[in-house]
Amino acid sequence: MVEQVRKLLEKRVESAAELEKLRQSILDKKDSSRTCVSVCGGTACRAAGAEAVVDAFVDEIERRELQIQVELKETGCHGFCERGPLVVIQPKKIFYQQVKPEDVPEIIAETVLGGKVVERLLYVDPSTQEKVIYEPDVPFYKKQTRTIFGANGEIDPTNIEDYIASGGYSALSKVLTGMKPQEIIDEVKKSGLRGRGGGGFPTGRKWQSCRDAEADIKYVICNADEGDPGAYQDRAILEGNPHSILEGMIIGAYAIGSHQGYIYVRNEYPLAVRHARIAIEQAMDYGLLGENILGSGFDFKVMINKGGGAFVCGESSALMASLEGKIGEPKAKYVHMSEKGLWDSPSLLNNVKTWANVPLIINKGADWFSKIGTAGSKGTMIFSLVGNINNTGLVEVPMGITLREMIFDIGGGIPNGKKFKAVQTGGPSGGCIPEQFLDTQVDFDELTKLGSMMGSGGMIVIDEDTCMVDVAKYFVEFLKGESCGKCTPCREGINRMSEILNGITHGKGKQEDLDTLEDLAGILSAGALCALGQTAANPVLSTLRYFRDEYLAHIEQKKCPAGVCRELIQYSIDPETCEGCLRCLRACPTGAITGGKREVHTLNQGLCIKCGACYDVCKFNAVIRQ
Amino acid sequence: MAKVWIDGETSIEVEDADGVNAVSLTVDDKEIIVSAGQTILEAVQRVNGIGNIPALCNHPAVKPYGACRICTVEVSEDGGSKFKFVAACLYPVKEGLVVKTNTEKIRTLRKGIIELMLARCPNVKRIQELADEYGVEEPRFVLGDQDCILCGLCVRACQEIIGKSAISLVNRGIYREVAAPFYAYELTEECIGCGDCAFVCPTGAIEMGDDGKPILPKVKIPYAEIEALMKKEAVTPS
Ligand SMILES: Cc1cc2nc3c(=O)[nH]c(=O)nc-3n(C[C@H](O)[C@H](O)[C@H](O)COP(=O)(O)O)c2cc1C
Ligand code: SF4
Ligand code: SF4
Ligand code: SF4
Ligand code: SF4
Ligand code: SF4
Ligand code: FES
Ligand code: FES
Numbered sequence: 005m006v007e008q009v010r011k012l013l014e015k016r017v018e019s020a021a022e023l024e025k026l027r028q029s030i031l032d033k034k035d036s037s038r039t040c041v042s043v044c045g046g047t048a049c050r051a052a053g054a055e056a057v058v059d060a061f062v063d064e065i066e067r068r069e070l071q072i073q074v075e076l077k078e079t080g081c082h083g084f085c086e087r088g089p090l091v092v093i094q095p096k097k098i099f100y101q102q103v104k105p106e107d108v109p110e111i112i113a114e115t116v117l118g119g120k121v122v123e124r125l126l127y128v129d130p131s132t133q134e135k136v137i138y139e140p141d142v143p144f145y146k147k148q149t150r151t152i153f154g155a156n157g158e159i160d161p162t163n164i165e166d167y168i169a170s171g172g173y174s175a176l177s178k179v180l181t182g183m184k185p186q187e188i189i190d191e192v193k194k195s196g197l198r199g200r201g202g203g204g205f206p207t208g209r210k211w212q213s214c215r216d217a218e219a220d221i222k223y224v225i226c227n228a229d230e231g232d233p234g235a236y237q238d239r240a241i242l243e244g245n246p247h248s249i250l251e252g253m254i255i256g257a258y259a260i261g262s263h264q265g266y267i268y269v270r271n272e273y274p275l276a277v278r279h280a281r282i283a284i285e286q287a288m289d290y291g292l293l294g295e296n297i298l299g300s301g302f303d304f305k306v307m308i309n310k311g312g313g314a315f316v317c318g319e320s321s322a323l324m325a326s327l328e329g330k331i332g333e334p335k336a337k338y339v340h341m342s343e344k345g346l347w348d349s350p351s352l353l354n355n356v357k358t359w360a361n362v363p364l365i366i367n368k369g370a371d372w373f374s375k376i377g378t379a380g381s382k383g384t385m386i387f388s389l390v391g392n393i394n395n396t397g398l399v400e401v402p403m404g405i406t407l408r409e410m411i412f413d414i415g416g417g418i419p420n421g422k423k424f425k426a427v428q429t430g431g432p433s434g435g436c437i438p439e440q441f442l443d444t445q446v447d448f449d450e451l452t453k454l455g456s457m458m459g460s461g462g463m464i465v466i467d468e469d470t471c472m473v474d475v476a477k478y479f480v481e482f483l484k485g486e487s488c489g490k491c492t493p494c495r496e497g498i499n500r501m502s503e504i505l506n507g508i509t510h511g512k513g514k515q516e517d518l519d520t521l522e523d524l525a526g527i528l529s530a531g532a533l534c535a536l537g538q539t540a541a542n543p544v545l546s547t548l549r550y551f552r553d554e555y556l557a558h559i560e561q562k563k564c565p566a567g568v569c570r571e572l573i574q575y576s577i578d579p580e581t582c583e584g585c586l587r588c589l590r591a592c593p594t595g596a597i598t599g600g601k602r603e604v605h606t607l608n609q610g611l612c613i614k615c616g617a618c619y620d621v622c623k624f625n626a627v628i629r630q
Numbered sequence: 631m632a633k634v635w636i637d638g639e640t641s642i643e644v645e646d647a648d649g650v651n652a653v654s655l656t657v658d659d660k661e662i663i664v665s666a667g668q669t670i671l672e673a674v675q676r677v678n679g680i681g682n683i684p685a686l687c688n689h690p691a692v693k694p695y696g697a698c699r700i701c702t703v704e705v706s707e708d709g710g711s712k713f714k715f716v717a718a719c720l721y722p723v724k725e726g727l728v729v730k731t732n733t734e735k736i737r738t739l740r741k742g743i744i745e746l747m748l749a750r751c752p753n754v755k756r757i758q759e760l761a762d763e764y765g766v767e768e769p770r771f772v773l774g775d776q777d778c779i780l781c782g783l784c785v786r787a788c789q790e791i792i793g794k795s796a797i798s799l800v801n802r803g804i805y806r807e808v809a810a811p812f813y814a815y816e817l818t819e820e821c822i823g824c825g826d827c828a829f830v831c832p833t834g835a836i837e838m839g840d841d842g843k844p845i846l847p848k849v850k851i852p853y854a855e856i857e858a859l860m861k862k863e864a865v866t867p868s
Contacts, residue, residue: 492699523742
């Protein structure tokens with residue numbers, strides 16, 4: 005016990021100078037020539053078997069007694085999850101992908117000890133067929149600006165000393181020793197930072213109104229609820245660099261005068277919860293969180309709250325209700341949360357990515373930050389790039405990059421030689437942007453102008469084989485399931501939209517349906533209580549705006565041009581081209597196809613369930629879909 | 631001096647109220663002075679003949695909730711250049727606020743909301759009356775046959791007036807319904823049979839049963855046909 009207390013006291017950093025001393029001593033201990041094997045320990049790489057790879061490295065390093073020469077590190081997500089498990093050999097940044105435990109002895113023998121590259125583990129650029137050796141040369145990373153996300157691949161998120169060694173908590177020590185709260189807020193205002201959680205609200209202004217609100221108790225909250233389907237950038241940061249979030253929150257707390265913070269994180273993120281918890285404990289031990297932070301007299305504590313997983317709980321008023329232990333239902337926000345939020349106290353809520361930007365702005369300055377980006381949107385944004393695209397993963401890019409650069413240079417274009425059709429941005433209530441706007445600069449205002457939005461950084465690429473009415477239906481279905489049901493426009497309106505879209509995709513669409521959809525959109529945006537309902541029509545409106553023809557084809561000709569909506573397509577076999585190879589016959593689950601070897605096959609419409617299996621297997625393009 | 635409307639036709643001139651407790655605002659081009667700390671709906675309901683704001687989920691005896699949205703009005707905080715839609719039952723009166731309760735946009739919105747309500751509850755008298763008033767004819771949707779519009783008044787009455795929690799709103803989205811604890815239709819001992827829930831219900835969806843306890847509205851699985859279709863056709867963009 006006494007021993008423990010002594011140890012704790014030893015760790016405590018009592019001043020800014022002591023923090024610098026600690027940082028220096030950690031750096032001194034580090035041998036920069038030492039090889040560091042870093043294995044991605046993010047959720048996706050773990051799912052692909054990263055833990056077994058780590059174990060294999062531990063065994064191999066022990067077996068060869070290389071503990072002194074080789075450092076093994078489990079880091080956070082590098083973004084290119086599709087290729088996981090990823091292993092990067094530092095300091096040269098040799099990049100191995102899809103590594104299996106069996107590969108480990110070879111990596112140690114060849115690369116770590118022999119200085120040679122294991123060719124078969126390298127990434128092959130699909131467009132040039134060239135092998136890439138170093139991580140920064142991988143096309144997926146080349147056009148990125150990884151100011152926030154870069155550290156993820158460098159540090160062990162469970163070791164505060166790694167964060168401190170990389171300059172961590174220096175922004176905190178800077179504000180606690182030399183900046184007045186108002187100066188911090190002025191700096192954040194000057195940086196032009198806007199909230200990364202969806203709305204893009206100017207962060208400095210929010211901080212100011214929280215600071216100006218008079219109250220004894222104020223709260224600081226990190227929104228890590230992240231409920232958009234397919235998005236996981238907030239999880240990746242919280243998992244991979246939890247101290248950066250804490251540091252941002254402590255600075256925010258100091259700026260507005262708060263002593264209690266919460267991280268609201270979804271329960272489905274166990275690793276993020278664990279790493280955040282470890283980070284809080286370590287920061288407490290080091291005196292960077294808790295009472296008398298860095299000997300400044302400032303106190304701030306952070307608690308973790310696990311959300312139940314409803315999408316709407318990410319909405320600020322629902323989130324606060326949930327934190328209070330009530331049902332996570334939105335309330336009207338006619339008095340701002342920054343004046344009357346959690347337990348009616350002024351509350352400062354920001355997204356994970358917003359918080360992660362704060363230490364950077366303090367350290368490098370508002371001028372540095374505002375040089376990145378466009379006039380109205382500063383800094384970088386992290387997107388999850390998914391869908392019909394060659395390279396999927398998390399990408400951090402400067403605001404103002406074009407959609408084309410993101411999709412074709414970073415994302416590597418559309419697979420299987422298909423044509424690009426649209427990109428859906430902004431999460432479930434975002435919109436679909438068609439090809440003619442590929443050169444649009446990605447920022448808050450430009451995306452909004454196109455009827456979509458930045459949202460939390462979702463980006464789903466859609467190819468020519470996708471039906472846009474079906475896409476709209478998918479998002480409307482999602483929102484219908486997530487509507488809390490409190491207010492009439494959202495509960496009833498989204499349901500009716502879904503009813504109409506289902507009718508259209510089933511060949512029961514009527515000409516008037518499009519007007520009805522537009523009417524419903526108006527009711528939702530003007531009448532719904534919270535932003536879930538207010539923006540729920542975006543997927544429908546944006547597809548109506550850019551792909552009206554496709555709606556009309558479904559309604560007037562009862563055809564689905566993309567060949568997706570089953571009720572509207574028919575498969576048949578072209579007797580001219582059929583070679584009688586039996587493939588389709590074998591693939592058909594219902595026995596709808598008959599024929600013999602080298603005989604023209606026939607397809608019985610009555611038995612066909614339109615599964616498309618015959619279409620997919622025919623090598624002679626003899627199966628026709630209409 | 632300010633003009634205070636006693637009702638839609640009569641106004642009197644009064645000294646400026648002493649600022650702290652009173653605010654003056656404009657409702658449909660008429661200035662009214664009211665005490666601060668109330669909502670637009672409360673203020674408008676107190677001044678006869680001014681404004682036209684229907685309300686379904688609001689009751690003076692319980693806290694406002696903002697669920698039906700039928701009370702939506704347009705307000706401007708900058709003297710009338712930029713307007714936004716807000717729920718009058720929740721929005722507090724403010725000095726200089728400009729409120730419009732019956733614009734074309736508002737009527738279109740209310741008409742739309744009523745159409746949605748009528749499609750859900752085609753047989754409810756109160757909704758039929760509103761439909762007449764706002765010119766809603768046959769709803770364009772598959773008709774349901776519910777009585778409950780989920781205004782939550784019964785639940786709030788039980789909690790706030792009686793101090794009980796014998797009923798609550800459960801489930802999300804279109805599956806939302808009024809239910810007894812543990813999601814049962816049977817009420818527990820918690821219910822004292824006061825009948826307040828039935829009394830405040832704007833649609834008559836709750837009746838008092840022979841055992842002296844309320845019979846809660848049964849939600850008939852909504853729009854079942856479409857649901858079934860969707861399950862068969864759950865398509866996700868790959
Ligand atoms: C339905 C809904 C879901 C939301 N989900 C999230 C979320 O998961 N994470 C988040 O940061 N913000 C979410 N938001 C936005 C928040 O309400 C809030 O604006 C944001 O957390 C503020 O932080 P920022 O200013 O840093 O963006 C959501 C909003 C709505 C309407
Ligand atoms: S808009 Fe939808 S999610 Fe928001 S309060 Fe209304 S019903 Fe609930
Ligand atoms: S797979 Fe194509 S070519 Fe072969 S039998 Fe079927 S339709 Fe004819
Ligand atoms: S679409 Fe499916 S069910 Fe129809 S013929 Fe082809 S394989 Fe058989
Ligand atoms: S009758 Fe029962 S359920 Fe209804 S308000 Fe009274 S106590 Fe509540
Ligand atoms: S039963 Fe009546 S009071 Fe209760 S929610 Fe339904 S309509 Fe409102
Ligand atoms: S989890 Fe390993 S790269 Fe994302
Ligand atoms: S009366 Fe205002 S929302 Fe129902």
